[in-house]
Amino acid sequence: MMRDVYIIGVGQSTFGKLSDRTAADLGLEAVSEAIKDAGIRPQDIRVAYGARQFDAATTAQSILKGVGVAAIEMVNVENACAGGATAVRGLWKDIAFGLYDMGVAVGVESMTTSSIAGKLIPPQKDDLDGHLGLTFPTYFALIARRLMETHGAAAEDFALVSVKNHHHGCLNPRAQYRKEFTVEQVLASFMVADPITLLECCPNTDGAAAVIMCSKDVAMRYTTKPVKIAASVLLSGDYFFKKADLTSITLGKNATRMAYEMAGIGPEDLDLIELHDAFACEEIIHYEDMGICKPGEGIKLLRSGATALGGKIPVNPSGGLLSLGHPLAASGVRVIGELALHLRNQAGKRQVPNAKVGMAQMLGGMDNGLEAGAAGIHILTI
Amino acid sequence: MMRDVYIIGVGQSTFGKLSDRTAADLGLEAVSEAIKDAGIRPQDIRVAYGARQFDAATTAQSILKGVGVAAIEMVNVENACAGGATAVRGLWKDIAFGLYDMGVAVGVESMTTSSIAGKLIPPQKDDLDGHLGLTFPTYFALIARRLMETHGAAAEDFALVSVKNHHHGCLNPRAQYRKEFTVEQVLASFMVADPITLLECCPNTDGAAAVIMCSKDVAMRYTTKPVKIAASVLLSGDYFFKKADLTSITLGKNATRMAYEMAGIGPEDLDLIELHDAFACEEIIHYEDMGICKPGEGIKLLRSGATALGGKIPVNPSGGLLSLGHPLAASGVRVIGELALHLRNQAGKRQVPNAKVGMAQMLGGMDNGLEAGAAGIHILTI
Numbered sequence: 001m002m003r004d005v006y007i008i009g010v011g012q013s014t015f016g017k018l019s020d021r022t023a024a025d026l027g028l029e030a031v032s033e034a035i036k037d038a039g040i041r042p043q044d045i046r047v048a049y050g051a052r053q054f055d056a057a058t059t060a061q062s063i064l065k066g067v068g069v070a071a072i073e074m075v076n077v078e079n080a081c082a083g084g085a086t087a088v089r090g091l092w093k094d095i096a097f098g099l100y101d102m103g104v105a106v107g108v109e110s111m112t113t114s115s116i117a118g119k120l121i122p123p124q125k126d127d128l129d130g131h132l133g134l135t136f137p138t139y140f141a142l143i144a145r146r147l148m149e150t151h152g153a154a155a156e157d158f159a160l161v162s163v164k165n166h167h168h169g170c171l172n173p174r175a176q177y178r179k180e181f182t183v184e185q186v187l188a189s190f191m192v193a194d195p196i197t198l199l200e201c202c203p204n205t206d207g208a209a210a211v212i213m214c215s216k217d218v219a220m221r222y223t224t225k226p227v228k229i230a231a232s233v234l235l236s237g238d239y240f241f242k243k244a245d246l247t248s249i250t251l252g253k254n255a256t257r258m259a260y261e262m263a264g265i266g267p268e269d270l271d272l273i274e275l276h277d278a279f280a281c282e283e284i285i286h287y288e289d290m291g292i293c294k295p296g297e298g299i300k301l302l303r304s305g306a307t308a309l310g311g312k313i314p315v316n317p318s319g320g321l322l323s324l325g326h327p328l329a330a331s332g333v334r335v336i337g338e339l340a341l342h343l344r345n346q347a348g349k350r351q352v353p354n355a356k357v358g359m360a361q362m363l364g365g366m367d368n369g370l371e372a373g374a375a376g377i378h379i380l381t382i
Numbered sequence: 383m384m385r386d387v388y389i390i391g392v393g394q395s396t397f398g399k400l401s402d403r404t405a406a407d408l409g410l411e412a413v414s415e416a417i418k419d420a421g422i423r424p425q426d427i428r429v430a431y432g433a434r435q436f437d438a439a440t441t442a443q444s445i446l447k448g449v450g451v452a453a454i455e456m457v458n459v460e461n462a463c464a465g466g467a468t469a470v471r472g473l474w475k476d477i478a479f480g481l482y483d484m485g486v487a488v489g490v491e492s493m494t495t496s497s498i499a500g501k502l503i504p505p506q507k508d509d510l511d512g513h514l515g516l517t518f519p520t521y522f523a524l525i526a527r528r529l530m531e532t533h534g535a536a537a538e539d540f541a542l543v544s545v546k547n548h549h550h551g552c553l554n555p556r557a558q559y560r561k562e563f564t565v566e567q568v569l570a571s572f573m574v575a576d577p578i579t580l581l582e583c584c585p586n587t588d589g590a591a592a593v594i595m596c597s598k599d600v601a602m603r604y605t606t607k608p609v610k611i612a613a614s615v616l617l618s619g620d621y622f623f624k625k626a627d628l629t630s631i632t633l634g635k636n637a638t639r640m641a642y643e644m645a646g647i648g649p650e651d652l653d654l655i656e657l658h659d660a661f662a663c664e665e666i667i668h669y670e671d672m673g674i675c676k677p678g679e680g681i682k683l684l685r686s687g688a689t690a691l692g693g694k695i696p697v698n699p700s701g702g703l704l705s706l707g708h709p710l711a712a713s714g715v716r717v718i719g720e721l722a723l724h725l726r727n728q729a730g731k732r733q734v735p736n737a738k739v740g741m742a743q744m745l746g747g748m749d750n751g752l753e754a755g756a757a758g759i760h761i762l763t764i
Contacts, residue, residue, distance in 0.1 A: 001480070022506050056438060056460045058747065061618050061754035071636065074618040074756065075468055078438045078458040086457055090472070097479040098383070115498065116437070124404050236443050236456040254453070365440065372443030374456065
């Protein structure tokens, strides 16, 4: 009953602290590139999904008027760090169920120009986490400390994730920070929430990303190598807190399992992964939750070099959130575009050789009660 | 291929200026009522759509955790005043295409507690409308003036819309303002943007609304009188500006036409309408765009009393945005719930007798370039 859905166009704006750019402007840069990459005309787009976390106001409309597209169905979504994945999932449904043949998903964030992004918001009356000071860095500091207690992690391991992803970012011309760091430099950077240092936190980033998606018969008109979306999963649940085990995120684990089932593959089939490394220690947890190593062996996998470019299963070859940057709602679309580039063998110096299967994961929650999270998982094949 | 989709539960929170209530709290009030109305258990909900315009942060998750629902797909949407309709449309697709059998759509707005809602935002560099002072009241003032020039409207006609809808609101225990006004009182209220007076503008409102929707076979387990969604349309386009004719909103007109076609009905089949009366003059334009009178005859229709309760085609029997209130993203869900109550003959003192077919319309745009609008139209039958 469902149709296969393909990606035929990928676009990404400049990433950085861009106070002179509007969100619409950044979104337009990404959408224009995706349209050009796909080789379509703007009017071929029959449905649009826009994602933006902060200051959202008819996101897709304000972007698409820049390419002269207005009188179509447009849906704007929000889902914390999984907002971009939510846009792709919505578009996937519309095409899979035959409602439309082609559409665009665009995610954008302008943290710099927002009056609310990145500001400390006083906790609401029923927000126990907030009153306890449980913000994202402090929560991940608890997780990191737990990994040290139970998983044999050392402070150097978290630093190593940052070193790896910054090295990858140096190979990506679109990365916000293109600078190599040593483990010592990462450890010596400003202490944000012990043991998490500044270079183990993703930066604030302005930017946008877009993908053009369509049905198989339409895709074949534009390319002989369309990238197939083999799984699209969106799941909510506790992001964290009230959990027995701080070293696993059940929401991400369950969503990943659903995606493997939908695609009919397992972790051993993956050639690369793009995932939510908002904090360096988080990446290690995802290794275990995704099953690319056994439970408790994430540190070992990291140290072996398997997740670096050149390794068995490169993770965040783009540079990840840590080096490439993290414009919240853009990231969920960006990771999917990154996979498509690798599967098309067009990822330049950061190319994962012979990549055939990739998984893009974004998950997150909001400060308003950290339980309220969302996870978006997409598996792409060629 | 598509399945019919039904509404089996309706809920609405208190509406008003409620500075001591959080958005999650208001949403929970509406969802809890809808669950009770439907006679389902919270765990029967398999997918959730949340809509919120300002300060959105995992809207559905933060509401549904109040009824113990977490690990399902949740999508949060934004689309100006059509945000609530966008949530219903998304849920409609999921059920129509067989992805899920039952779900909830909830819209909520807390204007009072928002740091950004209702604030004047300085126009961005490319926002010509903003630099010209074209905010919503001033734009609708141009429309009202045009109606006076070309359609024979008098200031008293706009006041009459407000008098009518406030009268309806007096019959609705959930309305924010339950007070009768005379034409003279409306005209004598504070002049906002000539000729629009304060009582011809919808108020700022905090509140939430929810509907439970499901497939036909599931609906039949809970009720013998489910309300059918005969049409669900979401369309974007120019809300206004750069238009030859100020007395018609093409976006709304086109979306309505699509809805009639989808439902296989015409305007003559409608028993009642709930529509976007953000400003009194706007209601008159919608009469003509919806075809419930001939072009140019909206004023005549209003004066005849046909659109008041007891008339041929009551418009905004709830009290409309003018009297019931307008919590932005909640309104698009609320109008659909209002229709369902009438079709079930449960609308109390404001009941439209023998109502079998109703149309709910919400449209709007944002101040960031008034062209970027959205219209959501739903036609319900029993």
